[in-house]
Amino acid sequence: xxxxxxxxxxxxxxxxxxxxxxxxxxxxxxxxxxxxxxxxxxxxxxxxxxxxxxxxxxxxxxxxxxxxxxxxxxxxxxxxxxxxxxxxxxxxxxxxxxxxxxxxxxxxxxxxxxxxxxxxxxxxxxxxxxxxxxxxxxxxxxxxxxxxxxxxxxxxxxxxxxxxxxxxxxxxxxxxxxxxxxxxxxxxxxxxxxxxxxxxxxxxxxxxxxxxxxxxxxxxxxxxxxxxxxxxxxxxxxxxxxxxxxxxxxxxxxxxxxxxxxxxxxxxxxxxxxxxxxxx
Amino acid sequence: xxxxxxxxxxxxxxxxxxxxxxxxxxxxxxxxxxxxxxxxxxxxxxxxxxxxxxxxxxxxxxxxxxxxxxxxxxxxxxxxxxxxxxxxxxxxxxxxxxxxxxxxxxxxxxxxxxxxxxxxxxxxxxxxxxxxxxxxxxxxxxxxxxxxxxxxxxxxxxxxxxxxxxxxxxxxxxxxxxxxxxxxxxxxxxxxxxxxxxxxxxxxxxxxxxxxxxxxxxxxxxxxxxxxxxxxxxxxxxxxxxxxxxxxxxxxxxxxxxxxxxxxxxxxxxxxxxxxxxxxxxxxxxxxxxxxxxxxxxxxxxxxxxxxxxxxxxxxxxxxxxxxxxxxxxxxxxxxxxxxx
Numbered sequence: 001x002x003x004x005x006x007x008x009x010x011x012x013x014x015x016x017x018x019x020x021x022x023x024x025x026x027x028x029x030x031x032x033x034x035x036x037x038x039x040x041x042x043x044x045x046x047x048x049x050x051x052x053x054x055x056x057x058x059x060x061x062x063x064x065x066x067x068x069x070x071x072x073x074x075x076x077x078x079x080x081x082x083x084x085x086x087x088x089x090x091x092x093x094x095x096x097x098x099x100x101x102x103x104x105x106x107x108x109x110x111x112x113x114x115x116x117x118x119x120x121x122x123x124x125x126x127x128x129x130x131x132x133x134x135x136x137x138x139x140x141x142x143x144x145x146x147x148x149x150x151x152x153x154x155x156x157x158x159x160x161x162x163x164x165x166x167x168x169x170x171x172x173x174x175x176x177x178x179x180x181x182x183x184x185x186x187x188x189x190x191x192x193x194x195x196x197x198x199x200x201x202x203x204x205x206x207x208x209x210x211x212x213x214x215x216x217x218x219x220x221x222x223x224x225x226x227x228x229x230x231x232x233x234x235x236x237x238x239x240x241x242x243x244x245x246x247x248x249x250x251x252x253x254x255x256x257x258x259x260x261x262x263x264x265x266x267x268x269x270x271x272x273x274x275x276x277x278x279x280x
Numbered sequence: 281x282x283x284x285x286x287x288x289x290x291x292x293x294x295x296x297x298x299x300x301x302x303x304x305x306x307x308x309x310x311x312x313x314x315x316x317x318x319x320x321x322x323x324x325x326x327x328x329x330x331x332x333x334x335x336x337x338x339x340x341x342x343x344x345x346x347x348x349x350x351x352x353x354x355x356x357x358x359x360x361x362x363x364x365x366x367x368x369x370x371x372x373x374x375x376x377x378x379x380x381x382x383x384x385x386x387x388x389x390x391x392x393x394x395x396x397x398x399x400x401x402x403x404x405x406x407x408x409x410x411x412x413x414x415x416x417x418x419x420x421x422x423x424x425x426x427x428x429x430x431x432x433x434x435x436x437x438x439x440x441x442x443x444x445x446x447x448x449x450x451x452x453x454x455x456x457x458x459x460x461x462x463x464x465x466x467x468x469x470x471x472x473x474x475x476x477x478x479x480x481x482x483x484x485x486x487x488x489x490x491x492x493x494x495x496x497x498x499x500x501x502x503x504x505x506x507x508x509x510x511x512x513x514x515x516x517x518x519x520x521x522x523x524x525x526x527x528x529x530x531x532x533x534x535x536x537x538x539x540x541x542x543x544x545x546x547x548x549x550x551x552x553x554x555x556x557x558x559x560x561x562x563x564x565x566x567x568x569x570x571x572x573x574x575x576x577x578x579x580x581x582x583x584x585x586x587x588x589x590x591x592x593x594x595x596x597x598x599x600x601x602x603x604x605x606x607x608x609x610x611x612x613x614x615x616x617x618x619x620x621x
């Protein structure tokens with residue numbers, strides 16, 4: 001990565017990026033320590049229904065219509081969101097990078113075939129495709145992750161392909177060939193490191209999109225029925241919107257904050273990784 | 281093409297190219313080029329842009345870009361036929377026994393890797409050396425190409441180095457595995473004049489130190505006069521004249537060589553821009569595209585009618601290793617008439 005110290009310095013000086021990172025840190029902390037902080041199933045009834053937030057010391061954010069602890073739900077929901085967000089992005093990145101690198105570097109017929117494949121995936125509205133895939137399979141974290149990963153790789157593939165097409169013309173690639181490096185080594189050791197900046201930036205936005213998709217699925221009742229997620233909490237609180245708005249507002253806020261944080265981090269990474277924006 | 285395949289390569293030839301032809305699509309870049317490089321010598325390949333110098337250099341390691349192909353001829357490096365060498369052996373050769381440095385030092389280094397790691401990679405591609413050992417060698421190499429404070433510079437990214445320094449790094453990478461042939465494709469064209477001499481002096485020093493042969497591709501006759509042992513003057517993908525450097529500069533024979541020499545301004549010569557324009561060779565190399573006879577004839581002042589129909593071959597004249605592809609000059613020198621009869 002270009003100028004590690006310059007990159008870190010630039011990221012640390014960016015207040016928005018730091019705010020985003022802090023929120024993200026809290027979300028991940030919640031995801032990691034949920035079973036410790038709130039042992040037991042967050043779907044269990046633990047108190048009477050409709051305890052308002054900040055009225056009961058044991059249930060700080062109150063309880064829902066079935067007497068389930070809202071705070072426990074939000075913290076455990078972070079687990080699902082982080083897991084689905086990261087895993088589906090990792091899947092999308094892996095497939096997208098491979099397809100994009102192969103298409104961009106090899107060109108010719110391979111490129112034609114892979115671009116057609118990418119375009120086929122892009123003709124479907126992504127969320128509709130997720131819904132179709134999840135409803136075909138049994139709804140679980142694994143199938144949801146897989147479905148979101150399947151709809152998200154084309155974006156990365158197009159990005160990586162474009163980068164590879166311009167980078168493979170550069171002199172350092174010819175120089176690497178002149179040093180006897182194998183094609184695989186040139187692709188992964190020489191060209192790929194040059195595409196990391198845009199890939200990392202779009203990955204942060206992909207995580208945010210994946211979290212939103214998971215929430216939307218759960219809201220529609222297509223999520224994993226055995227797990228609590230922010231989307232399912234909003235979905236089940238929707239009926240009490242006029243009487244107990246906090247049931248929608250609290251998990252909704254968690255969702256907004258997490259997605260906002262990811263976008264802020266993405267912007268910060270974009271500025272920090274772009275050498276033209278870096279102060280020297 | 282029946283060129284002079286009869287000429288036996290010198291005993292000590294490291295690289296022998298015979299009747300090489302290179303094509304880009306429908307454009308012929310090199311049309312039957314033969315030459316050889318002896319062990320330890322510097323051969324300069326001279327010619328104007330578009331005469332096939334770089335295409336020749338790239339084809340020596342089969343590095344031609346997509347669309348370019350070697351149509352015919354043979355390239356023999358130390359007993360190996362490069363044209364038919366299988367890929368793994370070719371990769372061992374590239375960067376191992378034969379290295380190449382390019383014209384643009386600014387873009388020939390990978391911008392996201394430190395120069396140290398790029399040197400280390402090149403070493404470890406060809407030699408079984410530990411990472412630690414390779415890093416130590418990288419520092420030595422940077423010292424060898426006279427980069428100050430090499431132990432600190434190894435950790436720098438290319439953008440922190442000047443053009444001259446980057447070309448030094450490229451040279452360090454090229455000589456990392458002690459090649460026997462170094463191909464330098466216009467190594468100083470993109471650099472300041474003051475840096476040019478330093479880089480060429482460095483290359484010449486390394487050539488002596490490692491007993492390498494050097495193929496120096498350039499359009500700068502000043503560079504040729506100072507650093508080359510032998511010169512090959514190319515025009516439109518063919519040899520015009522090949523000679524030892526002293527002989528060529530003492531008495532250039534081919535009209536094109538003479539033209540090139542009068543085109544170069546010389547320090548101390550009486551010519552000043554106020555006195556008139558620098559002489560030039562009229563026309564452009566494109567006009568030589570597919571003439572039947574001598575490719576230079578359309579631009580040549582000594583051309584006779586036969587020049588446009590009969591293709592001249594590079595034949596030895598006078599001293600044994602002087603080749604000339606111009607029967608008109610040859611006959612004139614032999615006291616004959618200025619024409620084919």
